[in-house]
Amino acid sequence: MANQATRIAVIGGGMGGLTAAIALTRIAGVQVTVFEQASKLGEVGAGVTVAPNAARVLDKLGVYEKIKALGAVPDGHGVYLDSMGNMVTDAAWEDSAKQYQNVGMYRPDLINALAGEVDPETIRLGHRLKSVEALESGVRVEFDNGVHEDFDAVVGADGIHSVVRKAVDQHLEPVYSGYIVYRGVIDASRLPEGWPMISQVWMGNNRHFMCYPLQQRNLFNFVAGIPSDRPLNGPWSGPAETSELAAEFAGDGWDPKLQHFIEQIDKTFWWGLFDHEPLTNWSRGAITLLGDAAHTMLPHQGQGVNQAIEDSMALATFLAEADDVSDIPEAFRRYTAVRMQRTAILQNGSRRSGAMFDAQYEFADLKKRDADIRVGRDFRRSAVFDYDAEKVAEKALNRFRRISVV
Numbered sequence: 001m002a003n004q005a006t007r008i009a010v011i012g013g014g015m016g017g018l019t020a021a022i023a024l025t026r027i028a029g030v031q032v033t034v035f036e037q038a039s040k041l042g043e044v045g046a047g048v049t050v051a052p053n054a055a056r057v058l059d060k061l062g063v064y065e066k067i068k069a070l071g072a073v074p075d076g077h078g079v080y081l082d083s084m085g086n087m088v089t090d091a092a093w094e095d096s097a098k099q100y101q102n103v104g105m106y107r108p109d110l111i112n113a114l115a116g117e118v119d120p121e122t123i124r125l126g127h128r129l130k131s132v133e134a135l136e137s138g139v140r141v142e143f144d145n146g147v148h149e150d151f152d153a154v155v156g157a158d159g160i161h162s163v164v165r166k167a168v169d170q171h172l173e174p175v176y177s178g179y180i181v182y183r184g185v186i187d188a189s190r191l192p193e194g195w196p197m198i199s200q201v202w203m204g205n206n207r208h209f210m211c212y213p214l215q216q217r218n219l220f221n222f223v224a225g226i227p228s229d230r231p232l233n234g235p236w237s238g239p240a241e242t243s244e245l246a247a248e249f250a251g252d253g254w255d256p257k258l259q260h261f262i263e264q265i266d267k268t269f270w271w272g273l274f275d276h277e278p279l280t281n282w283s284r285g286a287i288t289l290l291g292d293a294a295h296t297m298l299p300h301q302g303q304g305v306n307q308a309i310e311d312s313m314a315l316a317t318f319l320a321e322a323d324d325v326s327d328i329p330e331a332f333r334r335y336t337a338v339r340m341q342r343t344a345i346l347q348n349g350s351r352r353s354g355a356m357f358d359a360q361y362e363f364a365d366l367k368k369r370d371a372d373i374r375v376g377r378d379f380r381r382s383a384v385f386d387y388d389a390e391k392v393a394e395k396a397l398n399r400f401r402r403i404s405v406v
């Protein structure tokens with residue numbers, strides 16, 4: 001941005017907010033302050049995949065090598081298996097250029113690596129946002145602790161229950177998918193010798209189990225999706241008994257190798273899966289949204305964080321073009337136009353993937369489900385992994401420039 005004194009508040013110090021802080025500082029050259037409600041930055045002790053489309057962004061931001069070194073690059077493509085462990089198809093695990101692969105990350109490692117790239121003086125912990133108010137020029141943010149401050153613009157990276165979202169006039173009800181997941185990690189040394197260092201997904205009737213390596217292959221992540229009608233009007237997650245999880249995959253109909261994996265689990269917790277319909281707008285004046293605040297999606301394509309990382313690059317690219325703070329609303333409108341389309345496809349695609357893994361709806365025919373999964377593999381590589389968020393934003397900028405000349 002031409003005006004380097006521009007001050008932007010990022011609300012939320014999750015993976016989305018921290019990546020946004022890095023991108024806005026390094027690409028748009030603005031001054032960023034991150035406000036996080038918690039008293040320290042952190043993440044749940046589970047895994048997340050950094051996919052090639054996000055790896056490309058992190059590389060441009062100069063943080064990819066550091067992150068990759070903390071994670072686990074699998075030995076090759078992942079596999080989709082039926083409940084007895086027979087191969088259905090292989091899974092896309094790298095982009096078409098074979099430059100970037102899926103990297104399994106232990107979430108606390110990823111958040112610490114991102115936080116290490118942000119000036120600690122600019123992160124304010126213990127600040128829970130109460131309200132956002134558009135001023136004649138700029139935006140006022142007010143926190144539960146009584147602090148309030150004015151900025152040139154605000155980015156809401158405050159997750160599914162976003163407070164900032166209300167300021168862009170979007171009111172939504174999270175939608176329960178009918179599924180919970182059991183999640184956690186196990187020490188890789190507990191697995192039999194020769195256990196494949198790849199991602200594996202066992203798909204049975206109405207449930208699935210996924211595992212992949214993390215943290216330089218010292219840990220294995222697991223996620224098991226199970227239908228549940230437990231009332232979720234209270235908490236959405238909590239500790240669970242490992243015996244509950246084992247019972248879901250017991251009996252002759254499941255692969256003994258999977259059952260052995262589950263026997264090694266000594267700690268797990270459950271998590272209700274929610275998403276929401278795509279929003280109709282993300283920005284209002286100098287206020288915009290990013291990450292789950294804008295597009296919570298089901299985890300079945302492993303794209304929630306990856307989309308927040310793409311958002312960060314697109315936002316910074318549009319903002320870098322703004323000459324003055326008065327140009328910020330237009331930059332936010334352009335960002336919204338480009339990103340809403342992309343993320344709506346992935347929100348819908350993640351629902352569809354979940355339905356396929358769990359053989360619901362039209363996939364109740366398992367043979368058809370398996371055929372659809374094979375088709376989805378190539379689409380995933382080209383449409384999801386090959387996407388270059390910076391190039392797409394630059395192309396859009398050129399189009400917008402031509403329109404303003406006409």
Ligand SMILES: Cc1cc2nc3c(=O)[nH]c(=O)nc-3n(C[C@H](O)[C@H](O)[C@H](O)COP(=O)(O)OP(=O)(O)OC[C@H]3O[C@@H](n4cnc5c(N)ncnc54)[C@H](O)[C@@H]3O)c2cc1C
Pocket residue numbers: 011012013014015016017035036037038047048049050127128129130157158159160161162163181183223271290291292293297299301302303304305306307308
């Ligand atoms: C089982 C499961 C598996 C998943 N696997 C993957 C995967 O493999 N790959 C992937 O890309 N995604 C995955 N996801 C999705 C991913 O976890 C989310 O999309 C991601 O965490 C969103 O990041 P965020 O920064 O936008 O929001 P969040 O992680 O929710 O962070 C929001 C931050 O804002 C703070 N905050 C909230 N309200 C306020 C407030 N009022 N004031 C100040 N601070 C506030 C919060 O404390 C938090 O730190 C998975 C999700 C689940 C449930």
